[in-house]
Amino acid sequence: MTRFESVAEAIGGTPLIRLTKTGLRPRIYVKPEWYNPGGSVKDRAALSMLRAAEADGLLRPGGTVVETTSGNTGIGLALYAAHLGYRSVIFTSSSISKEKRDLLVAHGAELRLVDAFVPKSHPDSLKSVAERFVASTPGAWLANQYDNPANPAAHVASTGPEIWADTEGAVTHFVATVGTGGTISGTGRYLKGISGGRVRVIGADPATSSYSGGDGSQKFIEGAGHFVHPLADEDVWPQSLDLSVIDAYESVTDAEAIATIRDVARSEGLLAGGSSGVALTAAFRLAATLTEEDTVVVLLPDSGRAYLSTYYNDDWLLANGFRAESGAVVGDLAAPLRAVGRTRTGASAARELASVIAGDEPVAVLYGRPLPNAAPHHADIAGWTTAARLAEADTAGAAAVATGVRLGAGEPVAAAAARAASLDPDWQVALVLDQGRVSGLVTRARLNAHRVATSGATAAILAPKVATH
Numbered sequence: 022m023t024r025f026e027s028v029a030e031a032i033g034g035t036p037l038i039r040l041t042k043t044g045l046r047p048r049i050y051v052k053p054e055w056y057n058p059g060g061s062v063k064d065r066a067a068l069s070m071l072r073a074a075e076a077d078g079l080l081r082p083g084g085t086v087v088e089t090t091s092g093n094t095g096i097g098l099a100l101y102a103a104h105l106g107y108r109s110v111i112f113t114s115s116s117i118s119k120e121k122r123d124l125l126v127a128h129g130a131e132l133r134l135v136d137a138f139v140p141k142s143h144p145d146s147l148k149s150v151a152e153r154f155v156a157s158t159p160g161a162w163l164a165n166q167y168d169n170p171a172n173p174a175a176h177v178a179s180t181g182p183e184i185w186a187d188t189e190g191a192v193t194h195f196v197a198t199v200g201t202g203g204t205i206s207g208t209g210r211y212l213k214g215i216s217g218g219r220v221r222v223i224g225a226d227p228a229t230s231s232y233s234g235g236d237g238s239q240k241f242i243e244g245a246g247h248f249v250h251p252l253a254d255e256d257v258w259p260q261s262l263d264l265s266v267i268d269a270y271e272s273v274t275d276a277e278a279i280a281t282i283r284d285v286a287r288s289e290g291l292l293a294g295g296s297s298g299v300a301l302t303a304a305f306r307l308a309a310t311l312t313e314e315d316t317v318v319v320l321l322p323d324s325g326r327a328y329l330s331t332y333y334n335d336d337w338l339l340a341n342g343f344r345a346e347s348g349a350v351v352g353d354l355a356a357p358l359r360a361v362g363r364t365r366t367g368a369s370a371a372r373e374l375a376s377v378i379a380g381d382e383p384v385a386v387l388y389g390r391p392l393p394n395a396a397p398h399h400a401d402i403a404g405w406t407t408a409a410r411l412a413e414a415d416t417a418g419a420a421a422v423a424t425g426v427r428l429g430a431g432e433p434v435a436a437a438a439a440r441a442a443s444l445d446p447d448w449q450v451a452l453v454l455d456q457g458r459v460s461g462l463v464t465r466a467r468l469n470a471h472r473v474a475t476s477g478a479t480a481a482i483l484a485p486k487v488a489t490h
């Protein structure tokens with residue numbers, strides 16, 4: 022057992038654990054970063070950025086540590102800020118998992134939820150709000166993991182050397198997700214340097230992430246990949262990301278990542294988080310092309326414990342279209358997705374739709390750019406409208422009715438109708454999710470008509486039975 026004189030010393034030194042059930046030829050080792058005190062790989066970057074800020078005189082005793090984060094960096098910063106005696110203020114969105122929010126508060130962070138869905142440059146964005154806070158708070162320092170060189174430097178100093186030492190130089194492939202790029206850039210740079218360029222570095226990327234050529238639309242997996250706001254003028258990549266170390270990308274859907282971690286939890290006994298599912302899926306695909314001579318190391322950023330209410334929860338899977346029940350389900354009643362852009366002229370959109378659908382059929386109004394390659398994420402949809410409403414409006418945006426109701430394509434009809442009513446008693450149109458993407462729209466009238474028809478049928482079957490008593 023190793024002894025540490027403080028929590029800061031306990032960062033890093035995470036093990037390599039060999040997977041034994043994959044049936045694939047290469048040796049595959051995972052590096053579970055949840056062994057860090059704050060439960061994720063971001064402990065390394067958090068302490069590194071804090072120490073660099075202290076050394077540069079940007080953070081002084083009594084100072085305030087500030088960050089915008091999807092969770093793990095905030096947890097690391099809050100933990101080490103507490104340890105080093107700083108106040109911490111974390112700006113984040115309520116879409117991060119509840120467990121992560123509770124962890125931030127448990128470590129003493131002041132949590133500021135910013136939910137404006139606007140591009141980074143907008144004055145109400147997470148970034149702008151945090152920057153204003155720092156400008157108006159004496160002694161405040163913004164960690165800015167996306168552009169802070171101390172983030173990748175943490176991995177040059179620790180993650181890379183650990184992998185090299187623990188594989189005794191046998192590592193041939195390193196697979197990691199790319200969020201800020203700190204992990205893959207620092208670790209990859211070290212492994213390429215020490216191996217004379219022999220180690221291949223593979224970026225495991227969500228299918229919609231713009232790093233690997235996706236459309237930049239949202240996804241469910243937190244931490245990995247790069248999202249581009251639909252109204253953003255440009256796609257700015259972090260300075261923490263060093264593209265020159267990434268040899269290839271493997272693109273992985275939410276559904277694949279979720280299926281992989283659920284499988285690995287049962288087969289290997291390792292409970293990994295969502296971005297670990299992206300990395301593992303990519304690694305398995307890669308390993309299928311390799312030989313017994315190869316040693317693949319896969320970095321797992323955090324544990325599945327933070328996602329028990331999502332990826333490991335059957336109801337969540339059903340509600341988001343990652344699981345289907347048998348019998349009559351919502352997807353059977355949904356109209357396939359038709360969408361118009363928010364800025365489209367109402368009259369011209371109405372004319373176009375009139376030739377294909379009825380005037381009262383619901384149509385989605387897209388928030389921003391059209392998505393050529395994939396069904397949209399629900400964050401891409403501003404609301405619903407109809408050809409009849411469009412005909413009366415200047416633009417599709419003006420004719421849009423917002424809906425907060427989303428149903429899984431595989432949800433049984435009666436249960437889905439009840440759930441929708443509990444989400445919004447006045448709901449009229451719901452987005453239908455299949456594999457986490459919006460595949461269609463369904464109206465309340467349609468769900469109810471089906472329920473009445475089927476409950477009528479049940480009554481008809483039961484009636485004679487009742488009569489015999």
Ligand SMILES: Cc1ncc(COP(=O)(O)O)c(C=O)c1O
Nearest residue numbers: 093200201202203204244296322
């Ligand atoms: C769960 C999770 N996975 C992956 C990453 C990506 O790591 P990096 O920012 O070093 O690229 C993060 C980063 O925040 C994360 O929180």
